[in-house]
Amino acid sequence: MTSVHVTNLTKDYGLRSGLRRQTLRAVDRVSFDLVPRRTVALVGESGSGKSTIAKLLTRLEKPTSGRIDVQLDDRTPVMGSVYQRHVQMVFQDPFASLNPFHTIEHHVARPLRIHHRTHDAASTHARVVEMLERVNLDPAEQIAARRPHELSGGQRQRVAIARALAPGAQVLIADEPVSMLDVSIRLGVLNLLGRLQREDNLAVLYITHDLATARHFSDEILVLYRGRVVERGPADAVILDPHHDYTKMLALAAPDPDRVGGVGRGGDTAVARDAIDNSVCYDHGLGAWVGIDEAAEAAAATTAAAGTGARGRRERVRG
Amino acid sequence: MTTLTEPTPPAAHAAPERRPVLTVRDLTVVYDVEQPVTAVKDASLELGRGEILGLAGESGCGKTTLAYAVNRLHQPPARIAGGSVVFHDRDGTDVDLLALDDEPLRRFRWSQLSMVFQGAMNSLNPVRTVGAQLDDTLRAHARMSRAQRRERSADVLTRVGVDPGRLRSYPHELSGGMRQRVMIAMAMLLEPQIMIMDEPTTALDVVVQREILREIVRLRDELDFAVVFITHDLPLLLEISDRIAVMLAGEIVELDTADRLHRSPAHPYTRRLLGSFPSLSGERGAFIRDGSEAVGDEEARP
Amino acid sequence: MTNTGPDVRVAVDGPGGPIEAPAPGPAAAADLPARPGGTGTRPRAAWRLLLPSMTPWLAAGLVLVAGVVLLGVVGPWVVGDPDAISDTGLAGPSGEHWLGTTQTGQDVLAQLAHATRGSLQIGLLVGVLATVLSAFFGIYGAYLGGVADEAFSLLSNVFLVIPGLPLVIVISGFVPRESRGLWTIAVVLALTSWAASARVLRAQTLSVRNRDYVAASRLSGEKPWRVIAVEILPNLLPVLASQFVYAVIAAILGEAGLSFLGLGASNASTLGTMLFYAQNGFALPLGAWWWFVPPGLVIALFGMGLSLINFSIDEIINPRLKNARTARRRARAAQRAAGRTEVAR
Numbered sequence: 001m002t003s004v005h006v007t008n009l010t011k012d013y014g015l016r017s018g019l020r021r022q023t024l025r026a027v028d029r030v031s032f033d034l035v036p037r038r039t040v041a042l043v044g045e046s047g048s049g050k051s052t053i054a055k056l057l058t059r060l061e062k063p064t065s066g067r068i069d070v071q072l073d074d075r076t077p078v079m080g081s082v083y084q085r086h087v088q089m090v091f092q093d094p095f096a097s098l099n100p101f102h103t104i105e106h107h108v109a110r111p112l113r114i115h116h117r118t119h120d121a122a123s124t125h126a127r128v129v130e131m132l133e134r135v136n137l138d139p140a141e142q143i144a145a146r147r148p149h150e151l152s153g154g155q156r157q158r159v160a161i162a163r164a165l166a167p168g169a170q171v172l173i174a175d176e177p178v179s180m181l182d183v184s185i186r187l188g189v190l191n192l193l194g195r196l197q198r199e200d201n202l203a204v205l206y207i208t209h210d211l212a213t214a215r216h217f218s219d220e221i222l223v224l225y226r227g228r229v230v231e232r233g234p235a236d237a238v239i240l241d242p243h244h245d246y247t248k249m250l251a252l253a254a255p256d257p258d259r260v261g262g263v264g265r266g267g268d269t270a271v272a273r274d275a276i277d278n279s280v281c282y283d284h285g286l287g288a289w290v291g292i293d294e295a296a297e298a299a300a301a302t303t304a305a306a307g308t309g310a311r312g313r314r315e316r317v318r319g
Numbered sequence: 320m321t322t323l324t325e326p327t328p329p330a331a332h333a334a335p336e337r338r339p340v341l342t343v344r345d346l347t348v349v350y351d352v353e354q355p356v357t358a359v360k361d362a363s364l365e366l367g368r369g370e371i372l373g374l375a376g377e378s379g380c381g382k383t384t385l386a387y388a389v390n391r392l393h394q395p396p397a398r399i400a401g402g403s404v405v406f407h408d409r410d411g412t413d414v415d416l417l418a419l420d421d422e423p424l425r426r427f428r429w430s431q432l433s434m435v436f437q438g439a440m441n442s443l444n445p446v447r448t449v450g451a452q453l454d455d456t457l458r459a460h461a462r463m464s465r466a467q468r469r470e471r472s473a474d475v476l477t478r479v480g481v482d483p484g485r486l487r488s489y490p491h492e493l494s495g496g497m498r499q500r501v502m503i504a505m506a507m508l509l510e511p512q513i514m515i516m517d518e519p520t521t522a523l524d525v526v527v528q529r530e531i532l533r534e535i536v537r538l539r540d541e542l543d544f545a546v547v548f549i550t551h552d553l554p555l556l557l558e559i560s561d562r563i564a565v566m567l568a569g570e571i572v573e574l575d576t577a578d579r580l581h582r583s584p585a586h587p588y589t590r591r592l593l594g595s596f597p598s599l600s601g602e603r604g605a606f607i608r609d610g611s612e613a614v615g616d617e618e619a620r621p
Numbered sequence: 622m623t624n625t626g627p628d629v630r631v632a633v634d635g636p637g638g639p640i641e642a643p644a645p646g647p648a649a650a651a652d653l654p655a656r657p658g659g660t661g662t663r664p665r666a667a668w669r670l671l672l673p674s675m676t677p678w679l680a681a682g683l684v685l686v687a688g689v690v691l692l693g694v695v696g697p698w699v700v701g702d703p704d705a706i707s708d709t710g711l712a713g714p715s716g717e718h719w720l721g722t723t724q725t726g727q728d729v730l731a732q733l734a735h736a737t738r739g740s741l742q743i744g745l746l747v748g749v750l751a752t753v754l755s756a757f758f759g760i761y762g763a764y765l766g767g768v769a770d771e772a773f774s775l776l777s778n779v780f781l782v783i784p785g786l787p788l789v790i791v792i793s794g795f796v797p798r799e800s801r802g803l804w805t806i807a808v809v810l811a812l813t814s815w816a817a818s819a820r821v822l823r824a825q826t827l828s829v830r831n832r833d834y835v836a837a838s839r840l841s842g843e844k845p846w847r848v849i850a851v852e853i854l855p856n857l858l859p860v861l862a863s864q865f866v867y868a869v870i871a872a873i874l875g876e877a878g879l880s881f882l883g884l885g886a887s888n889a890s891t892l893g894t895m896l897f898y899a900q901n902g903f904a905l906p907l908g909a910w911w912w913f914v915p916p917g918l919v920i921a922l923f924g925m926g927l928s929l930i931n932f933s934i935d936e937i938i939n940p941r942l943k944n945a946r947t948a949r950r951r952a953r954a955a956q957r958a959a960g961r962t963e964v965a966r
Contacts, residue, residue, distance in 0.1 A: 045524040058840055084842045097833035101855040111841040153378075160837075167841065182377040183551050183595045209525065212599045240600065253529035255554035256599045 001073050001201050002086045002170035004034040004057070007303040008296050009066035011052050026052045028227040029066070029292060031299035032220075034171055034203040041206045041214035041235065043250070044224035050207045054175045057205065058089045067303065070171070085115045088169035092176040094156035098148035104159050105144040108132065111166040131162040135192060154185040158192065165196065172197075175207045190217050211254045215239040223247045225278045228292055233284020243282035243289075245275070339407055340512050340545050341366040341389070341432075346402035348381070348388045348569075351395070358384040358397065360569040366513065369543040371536070373560030373577070375553050375592065381569040382549050386515045389547075390432055391416060391424060406431065409512060430460050433506035437518035439499065443490040449476075449501050450486030456508050475504040478541075480534055496527035500534065507538065515547045520555075532559055554596050557581050565589045674936070682929025689923040693741040696734030703731040703890070714911055721911035724902040732895055733915050739891035740873050740920070743807055747872030750811035751818065752865045758815070759822030760857065764830055764849050774823065780816035788813055789875065793884035806879065806886045810872050818864035825860050829853050859937040866931045870924050877920055892916040 011027040027049040032040055042050045055061040057068060070078040070086060078086050091097035098107055108128045111117075118124040125144075132140035135158040148156055157177060164172060174193060178186040190213060197204055208214050214221055214235065221238040223231040223246065231244040242248045279292050290298075343366075348359040358381040366372050376382040387393040389404050404416040408431070419427060436442070444452060453472040457463060463471065473483035479500040490498055499519060506514055516535070520528040536559055539546060550556060556563050557577050564574040565586065573586040584590045707726035714721045720729035755777075762773030792809045793801065829835065830853065838852045873892075879885045880893025881900065895916040899905075904912040 045526065060836055060840065081842065084840060089837075089840055091833045091837060093833060097837050099834040099838070099852055099856075102851075110838065110843065114842040163837065163841065183553070184377060184591055187595055187597070211525075212597045215599065216597045249526055251599065253525040254599055255525075255552060255558055255596075 001036040001203075002070060002078060003036060003203055004087070004171055005067075005069040005071075005303065005306075006033070006057070007031050007067040007069070007299050009053065009056060009068065010064045011049075011056060011061070012064045026227055027056070027063075029296040029299075030222075030224075030227075030229055031295070032222060032229075032232075034205055036170065036201040036203050037197065038220070039197065039204040039206050039218040041208060041218035041221045042224055043208060043211060043214050043221055045209060045250075047226075048224040049227040050224050051175055054089060054173050054205070054207055057171075057173050058087060059083060069303070085167045086169060087171045087173065088164035088167060089173040089175060090157070090160050090164050090177045093180050094153050094160055095148075095180070097160050098156055100148055102147070103144065104132070104146055104148070104151070107159060107163050108144070108166050111163060115167040117166070117168060127166075131166055132159070134165075134196070135159070135162045137162070153181050154189060157181060157189055161189075161193065161196070165200070170201070171203045171205075173205045173207070176209070177206075178213070179208070179210070186213070193217075211239055211250055212256075223250070225276065228278045229281050229295075230276075230278050231282045231284075233282075237284040241284075243284075244280075246278070247282075249276075338368060339365045340368045342403075342405045342407070343389060344403045344405075346385065346388060346404060347400040348384050348393065349398050349400040351398050357400075358569050359388065361402070362566075362569075362571050363402075364564055364571065364574060366545050366547065367561075368512070369539060369545055370562065371539060371546045371548055371560045373556035373563040374547055374549045374566060375551065375556050375563055376566035377551055380566045382566045383517055384569075385566070386434070386517055386547060386549055389416070390428060390434065390515065391419075392428075392434070406513075426460065429456065429506075429511070430509040431511050432513040432515065433509070433511040435499075435502050435506050435514065435516045435519045437521055439502040439519070441498075443498060443501065445490050448487055448489055449493070453486070453501075453505055453508060456505055460509050471508065475507050476501070478507065478538060479504045480530075494527075496523055496531060499523060499527075499531060503531070503535070503538075507542070507544075510542065511544060513545045513547070515549070517549045518551075519548075521550065521552070528555075535559070553592050565592065674933075676933060678929050679933040682926045682933070685922050685926030686930065689737060689919055689926065690741065692734055692919070693737035697738055700731035700734045701728060703727060703735045720915055721909070723898070723912055724904075724909075729911055729915060732890070733892075733919065736890050736892045736895045736916060737919055739803075739886075739889045740876065740893070740923075743803060743810070743876045743886070743889070743891060744869040744873040746803070746807040747810045747814065747876075748865050748869040750807060751815040751868040751872070752861060754811060754815035755818035755822055755864060756861065759819035760826045760849060760853070763823040763826035764845070764853065770823075773819075777816040777819040777823075780813070781820065783813065785813040786875070786878065789879060790882065790884060793879055798887050801885075801887050803886045803889045806876060807872075810875050811868075814868055814871050814875070818868065821864060822857065822860060825857055826853060829856050859934055863931055863934040866927050866934065870927045873920060873923065892920050 008029040008031055009027055010025065010029055012023040012025050015022045015024055030049075030053060034040055042053060044050045052061070056063050070083065072078065098104075105125070105128050108131050109124050112124055112127055118127050128144055129140045132143055137143045137155060137158050143151070143155070143159075148159075151159070161177075172193075177193065178189050181189060193204065194217065196202060204218075206214065206218050215238075216235075218235050221231075221233065221235045222229050223238065223244065225246045231238055231242065231247045238247065239251060242251050280289050281292065281295055282288075283290050283295075343362060343364050346359060346362045347357065350356040350358055360381075362381075362385055364372070374382045374385070384393065384397060388397070388399055391399075393399070399417060402417075406414040406416055406427075408414060414427070416424070416427070443449070450469070450472055453475070454468055457468045457471060461468075469486075472486060476483050476485060481497060481500050481504065485493065485497070485501075490501075493501065503516075503519070519535075520531050523531065532555070535546065535548075538544075548556065548560060553563075557580070560577045562574065562576050563580050564571045565580075565588065566572065567586075567588045573580065573584065573589045575585070580589065581593070584593055704727060707722065707728075709717075709722055709726050712722045712726075720733065722728060723732070758773045758777055762770045789809055793806065796805055835848060835852055838848050843852070876885060876891055877893035877896065880891055881896050883897060885891060885893050885897070896913060899909075899913040899916070902909075902912070904910075
């Protein structure tokens with residue numbers, strides 16, 4: 001089993017407008033832990049930095065500062081080319097994440113071969129079929145031979161999940177895995193992820209803008225606003241008892257079937273955007289407001305304390 | 320595939336109290352491809368004056384095709400194979416939309432029935448100001464002096480909650496939500512009696528979406544136009560619509576008031592759609608037991 | 622944006638905005654007949670996506686190109702010696718000499734067949750060389766990004782603004798005639814013609830590189846060369862094919878121009894050298910049309926054939942062109958059908 005400790009993760013993007021160079025801080029000192037069998041949800045609007053965090057965790061981009069420590073149960077650090085065997089991702093758009101040119105078999109077989117899970121064609125094929133069956137793609141033999149355009153959106157996303165799990169991944173980053181799917185199949189895919197998590201003891205990071213599914217499918221929720229965590233805590237506490245203005249605004253704006261005819265009555269969400277303060281965070285675990293600077297210091301201190309022990313060899317990710 | 324025992328006449332229940340503004344009867348739209356596909360099959364609905372009618376369904380169910388066909392904006396290979404679309408004007412005259420010639424149809428389109436598309440905010444011309452683009456629409460359809468046109472443009476922008484000073488802005492200077500508001504303003508310019516909105520808020524963040532929905536409901540109350548609101552987001556429709564039509568595989572399988580549809584959905588597909596949206600504030604995990612992960616539910620879609 | 626695979630989300634963009642069409646994909650997939658084994662039939666389906674659909678234009682192009690290629694490949698074995706001199710100089714077409722003779726009594730048809738072969742050789746050679754160069758600088762640079770991309774892009778920009786024909790003339794004039802062989806000319810032509818393709822390929826690669834499936838394959842640990850060759854390249858094949866065809870046309874025309882100026886390959890006979898000798902032999906003033914019209918016509922027809930093929934390849938690169946064509950055809954069919962029912966009434 002693998003877990004991930006993220007400490008004060010920060011990412012700056014350089015923006016060039018003419019001769020001037022500006023930096024935009026997409027992610028600012030975000031810390032959280034991903035542990036087996038638990039799901040952490042990152043909730044926020046577009047531009048809140050949640051997809052950047054996914055890219056940093058999967059190493060598609062390098063963080064400007066901060067640490068991502070991945071380690072096994074016995075605290076052996078995971079680094080180098082083995083990293084991808086442990087941390088995998090499911091992309092948002094199933095229409096874009098599968099190569100139209102290749103068969104389904106290719107998509108699932110490649111990670112198996114790259115990470116030496118199988119060693120010959122016959123065992124690879126058998127394993128591919130087994131993986132497809134695990135994600136409820138039936139008949140797996142025939143689906144393996146098809147191409148992405150012959151499958152529906154939900155089926156494609158199941159293939160993407162199979163591909164992510166093929167190397168034996170223990171940490172799964174799901175970046176809006178159902179937002180591009182038809183509504184009636186979304187829960188099916190989420191429930192599938194839930195079952196695989198239980199069976200494989202996965203640590204899952206669920207990135208979404210949908211508060212309702214975040215609440216039902218995760219244990220802990222982090223609400224992101226402009227790159228910073230503004231509220232964090234157990235899923236029910238964050239959604240049912242929001243403290244931060246921004247979380248309240250999101251909760252009121254989300255359509256809720258139990259609030260019929262409420263478009264005008266759903267309370268006043270008109271908190272001015274500029275009035276939202278993202279330098280403080282409400283931590284339901286502590287039951288208190290924490291400033292971003294204090295939170296960053298505390299996270300650094302915790303990691304440093306842990307690092308003096310057997311975790312001293314943990315990998316340092318540099319920008 | 321599930322079929323309804325018999326087509327539900329919309330008038331049977333929940334008839335709009337007021338005189339309808341649009342009547343669609345048995346509209347059938349066929350895509351003439353190698354194996355013709357019936358995208359809309361015998362769709363019938365009546366749109367009351369000042370009513371918000373929700374049209375719910377998933378991708379490929381024909382809801383967009385239906386909306387386009389009503390306005391005859393459909394393009395080949397789509398073809399209207401049968402049925403009628405009648406517009407009941409404020410002054411009492413009836414217009415058969417399917418029989419209109421090109422020129423009267425062009426005049427009818429924006430002035431009586433306007434549309435807001437899903438990606439509409441990206442269809443603004445990037446190199447011209449918002450004001451100039453509003454002005455174009457007015458010039459094409461109405462005889463007004465320059466000053467009148469400017470006043471009217473400023474007026475509609477104010478109505479949708481955008482500062483009239485933005486008339487001089489270029490689209491890229493506005494946020495996505497703001498641009499979508501401009502598109503709604505453009506659709507309202509000529510005070511149409513019907514507005515068809517196809518997923519007008521899907522590409523927007525929830526908070527912005529909420530603000531725009533509020534604006535639409537408020538404008539409807541003020542100006543008394545009818546709205547056909549198309550989306551896959553059933554909870555959203557439940558909140559804003561008077562009545563909701565649920566489409567499945569080209570057919571309207573259920574049409575009822577939002578309230579009744581929510582409390583006692585008749586069609587199994589409606590129940591399934593409703594069950595697909597976990598409640599934000601309801602009991603935790605209650606829906607997970609219903610939401611099957613079996614692949615069967617997906618394949619059952621026609 | 623290009624998409625080689627037919628996407629399930631069928632959207633027809635028109636002035637009225639996107640029109641949602643029922644997606645044939647999933648439905649069609651659901652009732653696909655069971656495929657035995659599931660491995661044997663795979664590659665064909667992928668290649669089929671890359672093949673243009675047959676149209677009258679494509680058919681005409683293929684026939685023209687096939688005709689010229691046949692002339693160049695089979696012709697030389699059928700016709701006699703192109704250099705054999707007879708005593709019937711500058712005679713018009715006859716039973717003995719189908720395309721007449723030159724000033725020195727050589728058979729024009731025999732010369733034409735050999736010259737066509739020479740031109741095709743040079744076209745093919747340049748096409749391959751230019752495509753390889755443009756693929757390397759365009760695709761590899763764009764995939765690497767950063768400094769390599771900037772450098773490769775600068776290089777192709779420099780080559781792009783060099784005026785091609787004058788440079789070719791200078792280089793060809795610089796190389797002494799005796800060492801100016803087929804290869805020299807081919808290399809010179811390739812060096813001056815790869816840059817434009819490289820830019821097109823770079824743009825395409827940049828767009829493909831940012832797609833999720835490329836990120837996904839990097840994420841699964843694929844090596845860079847495999848990502849390029851297996852994930853990116855297949856999606857660029859239509860563009861590559863189109864650029865190749867274009868390079869062949871340009872090379873044949875360019876070589877003809879050089880040879881006509883007397884700067885061509887010394888050891889090869891091409892359509893250009895044929896025109897050069899016709900010009901020197903005063904074919905035009907003497908009214909010997911059979912001497913200069915055939916080579917000119919072969920060049921023109923071959924160029925036309927390749928262009929027609931290229932239009933069809935363009936349809937794969939940009940499916941919108943195809944959609945427009947299909948829509949036009951259906952509209953015509955609908956009109957005809959409507960006309961018939963009117964008559965029937």
